[in-house]
Amino acid sequence: MSNETKAANNAEDRIEWFGIDGLLCAIYVIEAFFIGYCIIHNVDIVVGRIVPYAVSLVTALVFLKYLREVFSFSRSKEKR
């Protein structure tokens, strides 16, 4: 393995605690506390509305992005 490849792999392995990796970990912790707090303190607007609608929205976005990627792959194959 060349030094450049090793360096690239090391960069890949490195967790960016002050970047997206750290942000995603923080979101998990904050989300756990936030939903937990809202459940314990009967915050119905969050538990009964925001959480389910947010889940639907995020899943729909991932689904649309997924379909776009698959269709674009399909089209690029047909062109070839």
Add this chain to the structure above:
Amino acid sequence: MLTSVDNVVIVIAAVAIMAIGYYFSKSITDMESYYLANRSLPWSLVIGTLMASWYGGVGVVGTVGYASVFGLASWFIWSIGAHAVRFPLALWVGPRIHVRSDITVPDVMQSVYGKASAIIASVFLFIYCAQVGEITATGFIGEAAWGANKVLLGTIIVVFTIALTCLGGLMGVAVTDMIFFFFMVASVSLVFPQIFDSVGGLAGIREATAANPAYMHPVAGMPISKALMLIILCINVYADPTFYQRFSASNSARTGRRAMLTCFCIWMAFDAVTELSGIIVGVKYPDLQPEMAYITMILENLPQGLRALFILGLFGAIISTLDSYYLIGGTALAKDIYQRLLPNSKLSDRQIINFSRAGSCILGLMGLGMAFRFTLVYDAIVFFSSLWMSTGFVAVIMALMYRGKKTPMAGLASMIAGCVIFAWFKLYPLTISESFGTLEPLLVALPASFIAWLIGNQIGEDKNIGDSVIRG
């Protein structure tokens, strides 16, 4: 129950989705290499495949069943804990351990511990692939949706799945999985506000369960033994080779890591929705079987057409999970069991395919024979996951992670000890106390398996011939 309009929608949607799947399976013949060999999956596709494959029909219906029994503790202990123990997998284990996609768990066992351990592991993996919980869920859903006989509906789904396994294309299945998953999550989440309001929100739930305050307590509703066992079961994924396949299919270790971290955030919120739905089921239908009551409740609250897509999504998710496992199990029977037992009889590709198909049929029959012996869907999952984990988890994890000496006796001893202890405590349950509950066999079997591994590792020589292959 579903109306004839719903049934027409189900048939049209199922045909349309199958046509989409057929189109992709034919038009993108090399998508499998795109998915696995080229290691080029972007972030969104990794999230999509992880979400679709990890949340089957059981992930929803079974979770609802457990939440209706254990209350809020199921989210506070189980969901938060389950995803939390998987963080090291996303952050460190997944990116660093490189397991080639063509290496199965029995291959790892054979290279580290020898043939006997590989065959034992293959047999238990084969049993695990029956995915009995999915068939159990099928029965409950069918009974609630159509009033259908559980065994008959289970048989139809199993036959359909075996046909798909034997004839279907990988890419077609991958796309249809995602469509089914979207239907399922969207309908479960969008109907939730309505059923949440129908019980008067959280205050209404607390009022209805005032006689049993532990039910709405963040931790008191679940016996300690059960909570520990459920969280330990969640680390089973550390020994799941299909996870490593998906992780290594991403275009970089960083992409795989971030996709998984994103999934944890989505799953935790989705768990809150399904588990509160389970609690509402417990409040509204305390005397009914919870999984069936949940389906009934959803069907009552969703408009015609949409509820058909919900049922379709659930069945689709179940079928997609079953066909993946039948494929793995069938291959395990042909390559990991038959070829290891009879190494001199070289099988042709055609024979391997036929053996794999026979394996799928055996798994279907096994699943049907056992599925309806369990009261709750999750009981079936917990039993078979615990059996596999008690037997194989320590041996697999030590093979992958421990860099020192590993002897064949270590693998054999850990598997035999884990399996025997699990069977003993399952046959002769031991109740510790009211708060701790009955001692879950997995909690004893896992440490026993580890101790047996340590003792066994003192006997014999290191035969770790495949170390370089596993470590990559």
